[in-house]
Amino acid sequence: MPTIFFTGFPGFLGSRLLPPVLERTEDGHAVCLIQSKFSQLAHRRVGEILSLHPRLHGRIELVTGDITQPGLGLDDADFERLQQETVEIYHLAAVYDLSVQEEIGQKVNVGGTRHLLDFASGCASAGENENAFRRFQYVSTCYVSGRYPGTFTEDDLDVGQEFNNYYESTKYEAEALVQEHMQQGLPATVYRPPIVVGDSRTGATQKFDGPYFVIRWILRQKGVSVVPVVGDPTRYTVNVAPRDFVIDAMVSLSGREVSAGKVYQLADPNPLTVDQIMEEIIRVVNRKVVRLKLPKAIAKGMIEYVPFVERILQIPAASVDYFTHPTTYTSENTQRDLEGTGIACPPFTSYVEAMVRFAEEHPEIGSEAMV
Numbered sequence: 001m002p003t004i005f006f007t008g009f010p011g012f013l014g015s016r017l018l019p020p021v022l023e024r025t026e027d028g029h030a031v032c033l034i035q036s037k038f039s040q041l042a043h044r045r046v047g048e049i050l051s052l053h054p055r056l057h058g059r060i061e062l063v064t065g066d067i068t069q070p071g072l073g074l075d076d077a078d079f080e081r082l083q084q085e086t087v088e089i090y091h092l093a094a095v096y097d098l099s100v101q102e103e104i105g106q107k108v109n110v111g112g113t114r115h116l117l118d119f120a121s122g123c124a125s126a127g128e129n130e131n132a133f134r135r136f137q138y139v140s141t142c143y144v145s146g147r148y149p150g151t152f153t154e155d156d157l158d159v160g161q162e163f164n165n166y167y168e169s170t171k172y173e174a175e176a177l178v179q180e181h182m183q184q185g186l187p188a189t190v191y192r193p194p195i196v197v198g199d200s201r202t203g204a205t206q207k208f209d210g211p212y213f214v215i216r217w218i219l220r221q222k223g224v225s226v227v228p229v230v231g232d233p234t235r236y237t238v239n240v241a242p243r244d245f246v247i248d249a250m251v252s253l254s255g256r257e258v259s260a261g262k263v264y265q266l267a268d269p270n271p272l273t274v275d276q277i278m279e280e281i282i283r284v285v286n287r288k289v290v291r292l293k294l295p296k297a298i299a300k301g302m303i304e305y306v307p308f309v310e311r312i313l314q315i316p317a318a319s320v321d322y323f324t325h326p327t328t329y330t331s332e333n334t335q336r337d338l339e340g341t342g343i344a345c346p347p348f349t350s351y352v353e354a355m356v357r358f359a360e361e362h363p364e365i366g367s368e369a370m371v
Helices: 014-023 036-052 076-085 102-126 166-183 211-220 243-254 274-285 296-305 309-313 317-324 332-338 352-361
Strands: 003-007 029-034 060-064 086-091 135-139 188-192 195-197 225-230 240-242 263-265 289-294
Touching: 003 014, 003 076, 003 102, 014 029, 014 036, 014 086, 014 243, 029 036, 036 060, 076 086, 076 102, 086 102, 102 135, 102 166, 135 166, 135 243, 166 188, 188 243, 195 211, 195 243, 211 225, 211 274, 211 352, 225 274, 225 296, 225 317, 240 243, 243 332, 263 332, 274 289, 274 352, 289 296, 296 309, 296 317
Parallel strands: 003 029, 003 086, 029 060, 086 135, 135 188, 188 263, 195 240, 225 289
Antiparallel strands: none
């Protein structure tokens, strides 16, 4: 049975990506590799998917495993069966946490990708006829750029960049592994989203980070809001894309032969500056906001070392670096290959209100990564 193998389910992107990918096949079967601790959530998410997509009944299988283990933590029989049946892999599983420790980032982001590539290489050699392996679809990040001071293109990877944190450096190492296998003949496509926020229509998200840190801090304050500002907010841009654009772009591009061997930066071609994003948020929340200018080192130090500051702000120190991020991103491959599809990254101004309203209505949602 032709099988599409997913990691990263029931995560933020994986849960939304699975249905349209599976629905474009008549008899395709999806296998989602899940961690045992997320089993209950994964089964609930499958139920939600089936209620909206009844044609997918009987076509989604959950298999417990672990990408950090050789053989993906599967028993020999399951591993052999899945290698023989898998025709496509969507590898989304990673630690999406700017504060991730090096050991965990190496284990999940780098080691996990290495194990998936080993699995894919076996699929490519094991598959025959209708089960011939077609593509390794890999979700990277724009921030493999690190703090590169300039324009980072879809052809770039190693440009001598320095990294802000172990999230960036381990995702860079993981993509380097994927590109190495691509050069050796593995059919693959790489997708680099920027900061991914909620749905552009509803604002719905599974996790608050990026611009949400500022939105929630302003909303928690009564009366006049005081917002720390570092660097020159008119100089630096913040690249943001809503989940529905990222998913729609991946669904469209992954189903086409033209995308094989390419890297796509699913970025906003017209990102706003930090100052412009702040102005849009202030406009929507309709609050009086006072900006408190601080040197970046002091702002990060206060969050990291002064008791209670991070708990009060609920802004991790690692996120402060992105208020002075010196890199801009091009997306020529993305724009060219999506031309005529009607799929394009919407401007931040068109969905900021949905983001704010969702944040107001769902204070129970946190910013913790699924690990």
